[in-house]
Amino acid sequence: MSSQFDITETLDVKGASCPMPVVKTKSAIDDLAEGEVLEVVATDSGSMSDIEGWADSTGGVELLDQVEDDDVFKHYVRKTE
Amino acid sequence: MSTDTPEASADNAPSRAELAARVEELEEELADVSAEVGDDNKKMSIISTKGTLDMAYPPLILASTAAAFGYEVTVFHTFWGLDILHEERSKDLKLSSVGNPNMPVPNVVGAIPGMDRMTTKMMEKKIEDNETASIEELIETSLDMGVEFQACQMTIELMGYDEEKFYDGVTTGVGAATAIQDMAEADIQLLV
Numbered sequence: 001m002s003s004q005f006d007i008t009e010t011l012d013v014k015g016a017s018c019p020m021p022v023v024k025t026k027s028a029i030d031d032l033a034e035g036e037v038l039e040v041v042a043t044d045s046g047s048m049s050d051i052e053g054w055a056d057s058t059g060g061v062e063l064l065d066q067v068e069d070d071d072v073f074k075h076y077v078r079k080t081e
Numbered sequence: 082m083s084t085d086t087p088e089a090s091a092d093n094a095p096s097r098a099e100l101a102a103r104v105e106e107l108e109e110e111l112a113d114v115s116a117e118v119g120d121d122n123k124k125m126s127i128i129s130t131k132g133t134l135d136m137a138y139p140p141l142i143l144a145s146t147a148a149a150f151g152y153e154v155t156v157f158h159t160f161w162g163l164d165i166l167h168e169e170r171s172k173d174l175k176l177s178s179v180g181n182p183n184m185p186v187p188n189v190v191g192a193i194p195g196m197d198r199m200t201t202k203m204m205e206k207k208i209e210d211n212e213t214a215s216i217e218e219l220i221e222t223s224l225d226m227g228v229e230f231q232a233c234q235m236t237i238e239l240m241g242y243d244e245e246k247f248y249d250g251v252t253t254g255v256g257a258a259t260a261i262q263d264m265a266e267a268d269i270q271l272l273v
Contacts, residue, residue, distance in 0.1 A: 015212045019146040023222055026149035058150055 005064055005076065008036035014043045014072070021047040022054045025077065029061055032079045037064065040075040051075045125152045126267035128260060132161030134174040134204055134216075140273045141165070141219035147269070148226035155267075156223075157260040159233035162273075163240065166232050166247045171216050176201045224250045231255045 011028045013021045021042045028038050040051065048066055055063035055077055064076040095103070125147045129140040140162075144154045164170040178184050178191030178200040186196065208215070214222070224230070231252045237244060244253050264270045 017211060017213050019142045019149070019219075020214055020222075023145045023149045023226065027226070054146075054150060 005037050005078065007039045007076070008032060010039040010041060012041050013047075014041055016042070017044045018046050018050065022050050025051060025054070025075070026058075029077060029079050034079055034081055036079055038077045038079070040077065042073045042075070043071060045073065047073050047075065051077070123150070123152045124263070124267040125154045125269040126260070126263040126271070127154070127156045128264075128270075128272045129156050129158045129162035129165060130160050131273060132164035132170075132174060134176045134201060136273065137165045137171070137174050137216050138219075140271070141216065141223060143271065144228045145219055145223045145226060148223060148228050152269070154223075154228045155231060155263045156228060157231045157233065157255070157263065159236045160240070163232055163236060163242055165216065165220070166230055166251050167242065168246055168248050170246075171220065171248075174201075174216060176204045220248055224248065231259065233257075233260075 009028060009032060011024060013024050016024070021040065021044050025038065025040050028040075032038060040047070042051075044050075048068070052063060052066065055061050060079060060081040062078045062080050064078055065074075066076070067074045125144070127140045127144060129137075131137070140156055144156050147154050158166050164174060175197050178186055178196040179188045182188075184191060184200065186200070190196065191200070207213075220230070229252055230248070230250070232242070232244070232247055232255070234254050234256055236242075237253065247253070
């Protein structure tokens with residue numbers, strides 16, 4: 001994947017299932033500074049829809065990209081405020 | 082926009098001063114309303130009444146997820162829902178093998194002594210294999226995220242709970258009025 005952004009932190013939630021990928025993503029984003037990017041690596045296929053929905057309804061975050069790669073789902077979220 | 086005064090109906094049209102007064106009045110009213118609904122914090126209120134293993138999950142999953150969405154969440158636990166807040170009992174919640182037609186065993190078999198323990202073990206194994214979060218993990222996570230767990234005072238006394246046995250951070254000394262107030266202010270209200 002050619003990313004136009006630098007990843008600040010990676011959160012590994014492989015194996016974890018709903019609701020943990022979203023809940024842990026939120027906690028990890030809280031620890032970042034504005035402009036920084038979190039990479040979330042999950043194996044829960046529900047995380048594609050869940051993290052998209054979460055990012056959509058939550059202020060201060062922007063979903064940059066979501067990639068499915070061999071049963072691993074990667075999400076890139078920027079903290080915007 | 083043009084500031085020209087239209088020539089017609091000059092007699093009964095409100096004067097500029099009257100309009101200005103009216104605008105001021107409306108602005109004040111709007112400020113009051115904004116102050117009232119002003120805190121743009123979204124709120125969710127859940128009433129949790131069941132203490133079986135399967136019924137303990139939905140309120141906790143929704144509470145922690147809503148907290149991740151930025152909701153202020155309160156979960157009011159009453160009757161068997163109190164078991165979810167009880168540190169020891171929450172780790173030993175049971176599944177009922179009767180009363181649910183979707184269970185793999187017929188009700189008449191489910192009623193045999195020991196069957197609840199067996200179906201609970203099966204469920205616990207599935208939870209473990211699937212790496213689904215445990216009840217304890219969901220409670221700790223929710224508390225970390227600011228979810229407020231409330232334990233109904235009336236049912237604590239009715240059912241003889243020892244408040245000391247609840248998880249740290251659980252609010253006691255609350256009743257139905259507190260729950261109603263939370264529900265009235267909430268954007269989402271759920272009874273589980």
